[in-house]
Amino acid sequence: MNERNTNPGTPEALTTALPKILVIDDLFGRVQDDGRNPERRDLCGQFLIEDVTGDLQNGQSRQKIKRPIAQAVFCRGQTPAGAGSGDMVENDLYGTLNFVRQLWQPDDGSFPLAMVLLDLCFYTGRVTAASESKRGRGMPEGRDSDDKPALYFGLRVLDALNQEFPNLPVIILSSMPREGVSQQFSWLMGRGFLPRGDANSPKLLRDYLWRHGLIPDQGGRIVGKSKELLLALWAARRAAADRLNVLIRGERGAGKELLAEYINRCGAPEEKRRPLVVVDSGTLTPALYASELFGHVKGAFTGADRERQGRIVQADGGDLFLDEIGNMPPDVQTGLLRVLEGRLVTPLGASSGRAVDVRFISATNEDIELKAAVGEGFRADLLDRLREGRTVVLPPLRERREDIPLLVEQFVRQAEAAGSGAMTRKIAPEAMAKLVAFDWPGNVRELRNCLLKAISDHPDVEHLVPGHLVFAKDSARVSASQLSARRQGAKGVPAGRVGEMKIADLIALLEQVEIDAAETSAWAGRWPDLQRGYADVTLKLLRVALLATRRITLQNPEGELKIHPAIKLLTGDSAITATKAADLVKRIFSSIPEAIRSDFQRDPVLQAAYDIAVRLRPTSAKPGSGKERQTL
Amino acid sequence: MTSDWQKRRSEFNHDWLKNRFLTAVASFMNILDDLVEDTETERSFVGEILPQWPGRAREAARLVADFETQMSPTTLFARPPLCCCGSASASWLPNLVHLLWCRRIGIDVLCIDAARSLADANVAYKNLSEVLAQCADCSSAEALRPFLSHFRTFRSACEKVSGMISRFPSRIELV
Numbered sequence: 001m002n003e004r005n006t007n008p009g010t011p012e013a014l015t016t017a018l019p020k021i022l023v024i025d026d027l028f029g030r031v032q033d034d035g036r037n038p039e040r041r042d043l044c045g046q047f048l049i050e051d052v053t054g055d056l057q058n059g060q061s062r063q064k065i066k067r068p069i070a071q072a073v074f075c076r077g078q079t080p081a082g083a084g085s086g087d088m089v090e091n092d093l094y095g096t097l098n099f100v101r102q103l104w105q106p107d108d109g110s111f112p113l114a115m116v117l118l119d120l121c122f123y124t125g126r127v128t129a130a131s132e133s134k135r136g137r138g139m140p141e142g143r144d145s146d147d148k149p150a151l152y153f154g155l156r157v158l159d160a161l162n163q164e165f166p167n168l169p170v171i172i173l174s175s176m177p178r179e180g181v182s183q184q185f186s187w188l189m190g191r192g193f194l195p196r197g198d199a200n201s202p203k204l205l206r207d208y209l210w211r212h213g214l215i216p217d218q219g220g221r222i223v224g225k226s227k228e229l230l231l232a233l234w235a236a237r238r239a240a241a242d243r244l245n246v247l248i249r250g251e252r253g254a255g256k257e258l259l260a261e262y263i264n265r266c267g268a269p270e271e272k273r274r275p276l277v278v279v280d281s282g283t284l285t286p287a288l289y290a291s292e293l294f295g296h297v298k299g300a301f302t303g304a305d306r307e308r309q310g311r312i313v314q315a316d317g318g319d320l321f322l323d324e325i326g327n328m329p330p331d332v333q334t335g336l337l338r339v340l341e342g343r344l345v346t347p348l349g350a351s352s353g354r355a356v357d358v359r360f361i362s363a364t365n366e367d368i369e370l371k372a373a374v375g376e377g378f379r380a381d382l383l384d385r386l387r388e389g390r391t392v393v394l395p396p397l398r399e400r401r402e403d404i405p406l407l408v409e410q411f412v413r414q415a416e417a418a419g420s421g422a423m424t425r426k427i428a429p430e431a432m433a434k435l436v437a438f439d440w441p442g443n444v445r446e447l448r449n450c451l452l453k454a455i456s457d458h459p460d461v462e463h464l465v466p467g468h469l470v471f472a473k474d475s476a477r478v479s480a481s482q483l484s485a486r487r488q489g490a491k492g493v494p495a496g497r498v499g500e501m502k503i504a505d506l507i508a509l510l511e512q513v514e515i516d517a518a519e520t521s522a523w524a525g526r527w528p529d530l531q532r533g534y535a536d537v538t539l540k541l542l543r544v545a546l547l548a549t550r551r552i553t554l555q556n557p558e559g560e561l562k563i564h565p566a567i568k569l570l571t572g573d574s575a576i577t578a579t580k581a582a583d584l585v586k587r588i589f590s591s592i593p594e595a596i597r598s599d600f601q602r603d604p605v606l607q608a609a610y611d612i613a614v615r616l617r618p619t620s621a622k623p624g625s626g627k628e629r630q631t632l
Numbered sequence: 633m634t635s636d637w638q639k640r641r642s643e644f645n646h647d648w649l650k651n652r653f654l655t656a657v658a659s660f661m662n663i664l665d666d667l668v669e670d671t672e673t674e675r676s677f678v679g680e681i682l683p684q685w686p687g688r689a690r691e692a693a694r695l696v697a698d699f700e701t702q703m704s705p706t707t708l709f710a711r712p713p714l715c716c717c718g719s720a721s722a723s724w725l726p727n728l729v730h731l732l733w734c735r736r737i738g739i740d741v742l743c744i745d746a747a748r749s750l751a752d753a754n755v756a757y758k759n760l761s762e763v764l765a766q767c768a769d770c771s772s773a774e775a776l777r778p779f780l781s782h783f784r785t786f787r788s789a790c791e792k793v794s795g796m797i798s799r800f801p802s803r804i805e806l807v
Contacts (some may be wrong), residue, residue, distance in 0.1 A: 066667055
């Protein structure tokens with residue numbers, strides 16, 4: 001876990017940072033009246049964790065963990081933390097949650113909590129000589145309810161943590177038997193059970209951290225400490241745990257290929273690592289796609305003068321990364337589906353296939369689910385096969401701004417290492433502020449390019465200042481997501497589907513359009529184009545609304561189109577009547593310019609909507625009147 | 633209500649053996665494995681922590697021996713409502729309940745296994761003590777490292793004791 005990075009461009013702090021865990025436990029979290037806690041020291045020695053709580057006055061400094069697994073912060077979960085003889089000890093849920101809040105949102109730039117280790121039984125009551133003799137200094141007598149499994153304070157804490165921090169993994173660390181709480185523990189979303197006194201404790205903790213912990217990429221390839229990124233890495237590790245296919249979703253430049261490499265790396269130890277073969281669908285022409293993927297035999301097509309092994313066969317025994325799968329031609333999709341179903345690949349022109357064992361890691365920045373759902377451009381059955389229930393969403397850079405300083409540091413050092421000069425640049429705080437504030441529609445790749453350009457254009461400066469940074473013009477505008485976030489008053493837009501982002505972009509674009517009344521000459525002759533574009537967008541929106549409001553039943557899996565709910569959705573008018581909705585549909589169609597009407601008449605969804613509207617309102621508005629266009 | 637036996641078990645197995653003793657043993661083993669530097673534990677373990685075992689082992693032996701009498705459902709006949717049953721029934725019913733309970737939970741096997749694991753741990757402790765008696769400096773990890781296998785055996789035996797004690801039912805159950 002504490003693997004040292006060999007990448008010279010990665011800041012040392014990133015790779016030496018240990019995961020931080022919180023231990024909530026009455027015995028190990030307390031402070032004795034002499035300022036010590038020998039049991040905590042033993043626990044740290046047993047699990048190979050560094051105590052960084054800083055609440056003990058002495059003793060702890062004499063212990064040094066040589067290769068620690070994690071850093072631990074301890075919390076008693078009770079008041080007072082430093083109880084002495086005669087004191088009353090009570091459980092403190094509120095204080096415990098406050099403590100977690102501080103660690104979950106660190107304001108000192110440190111990594112957020114990777115995991116919580118939580119005790120079950122917390123003893124309460126008065127601290128007496130007898131109780132201290134039995135349980136240790138500062139430990140109370142205990143009440144009957146304390147050790148009743150149904151009433152364990154640890155389960156109350158688990159419940160509260162699950163409610164407030166659903167993404168924070170909690171592992172039970174207890175000497176009490178698991179059987180007594182297995183049901184509550186499962187319902188309250190506990191992630192694991194770590195018994196005390198087990199000879200394999202460090203290994204068990206290491207495994208739990210790996211499986212559930214929010215920890216950075218120890219290999220240093222994916223840089224970042226934001227919770228959004230750590231959650232994506234966690235999802236990737238979970239996906240890597242078996243050989244099921246994985247779908248990665250993320251915007252362009254967000255690092256989908258790096259995440260695919262991470263999944264490949266996490267799938268097996270280095271010595272048993274399987275190959276990762278990359279296919280960038282975005283660079284392939286439709287004609288070459290099938291050959292690239294499946295291979296071909298000599299003479300399979302004109303120009304196939306020799307046999308060629310396909311990428312799938314090259315990845316046999318390992319992983320195949322398919323980037324930009326939204327670009328995959330339909331015939332290749334059909335062929336790939338056959339491979340996925342039969343685990344057999346047949347090169348073009350061949351009569352027989354070859355069995356392969358390949359895990360497919362695919363990626364897209366499109367709303368592939370919508371494409372598949374509406375049957376446009378991507379097969380739903382292929383999508384099901386490619387994700388097998390596992391989708392890892394890579395957050396865009398604007399949703400993990402706290403990672404930008406780390407990335408800047410890395411890219412600047414990489415550029416310096418690649419160059420001949422030995423200069424080490426500093427990034428002026430003003431420049432860093434600009435870099436952090438920018439929206440980076442091209443994500444990490446765009447940030448990297450911006451910095452490389454700044455260094456290349458100004459090779460002899462020790463300080464990077466705002467004047468050295470050139471932001472891409474087309475992305476310098478306020479992005480749709482930022483506009484939306486401002487409207488919501490939120491820090492960022494919640495992670496959503498790519499389709500939602502496109503719609504937000506569209507809305508933002510429309511909102512930003514300003515027409516200068518003084519430039520009427522510029523519009524001369526463009527009104528038909530504008531009319532056409534307007535009708536085009538309106539019909540596309542209507543189509544999406546119709547599909548989104550389809551009523552899907554077992555009897556009709558394709559879904560039944562209904563114009564009333566679609567118009568409600570489109571207009572935002574929940575009170576609109578069915579007849580008015582039908583009128584509106586007819587008006588939309590009547591506004592279509594002749595030049596493009598035939599295009600939309602071929603669309604079965606729109607045609608069906610028009611037929612329904614005519615059936616409902618056979619004698620209403622005449623098509624083509626200017627008034628109707630205005631109404632719409 | 634938690635029975636006295638249950639409280640005693642909790643104090644032995646939960647509060648002392650797992651939470652404190654085994655944790656200290658595990659930490660000390662990591663010192664011997666050169667994974668941890670801890671002069672305080674290194675100095676005090678053999679002299680202060682380890683010698684706690686014999687007294688606690690006797691406590692555990694009493695715990696095992698008392699289980700049948702203190703956790704048997706016959707104890708329920710001493711309090712309401714079963715204490716109200718007629719003398720005719722009281723002359724045979726408790727004995728029958730006890731016999732059925734013993735058979736159901738396999739009391740013989742349970743107690744024998746627990747006693748055996750305790751005996752194994754005591755033997756491991758005795759062997760460890762004997763080799764430690766020949767050690768020149770029992771407060772030095774360096775000097776203690778040759779006896780690592782003896783420590784391991786003892787630790788493993790203690791873990792078994794803990795596991796065996798955990799297997800006993802946690803409440804008085806009717807047949």
